[in-house]
Amino acid sequence: MHEMSIALAVIDQVETAAAQTPDAGAVRSVRLRVGELAGVVPDALAFCFELACAGTLLEGAELVTEPVPGRARCTPCAHEWAVGMPPRLTCPECDGADVELVSGRELQIADVHWGDAAREPISEEC
Incomplete structure (x- = not known):
């Protein structure tokens, strides 16, 4: 533990x-x-x-x-979203995978x- x-x-x-x-x-x-x-x-x-x-x-x-x-930001389009659990690590706006976890x-x-x-x-x- x-x-x-x-x-x-x-x-x-x-x-x-x-x-x-x-x-x-x-x-x-x-x-x-x-x-x-x-x-x-x-x-x-x-x-x-x-x-x-x-x-x-x-x-x-x-x-x-x-x-x-948990929040992420898409590098190409700058969209930010709550990632949730399990985390969604593709952009819901552009479907991009180049994302940064911001929190x-x-x-x-x-x-x-x-x-x-x-x-x-x-x-x-x-």
């Missing part, structure tokens, strides 16, 4: 940020941007996160996942709430 390795990476990044923040207290919540195409099951990630946080600075912290829809693969810490105050986003890819 790769969700456990993701949870552990998030915890590691937040603990590293806490070590660099002199007045960082306990972590109340972590918000992750999770792309539709990232291959992550949010419920499994939340379960793993709760288990992995035990005994850490993040114990009891809430994991909030923010879904990011949907994100797996990023958007922000962390420490104690009663929010700190600046860590903004790191997991």
Whole structure:
């Protein structure tokens, strides 16, 4: 289950940020941007996160996942569309296959709430 390795990476990044923040207290919540195409099951990630946080600075912290829809842009005609699941990777306008994914693969810490105050986003890819 790769969700456990993701949870552990998030915890590691937040603990590293806490070590660099002199007045960082306990972590109340972590918000992750999770792309539709990232291959992550949010419920499994939340379960793993709760288990992995035990005994850490993040114990009891809430994991909030923010879904990011998959979107693509056709290089020849510049049309942009929601790719959906399973992803449609040919342009619905010109049927071209020269496309660029513009969103949907994100797996990023958007922000962390420490104690009663929010700190600046860590903004790191997991």
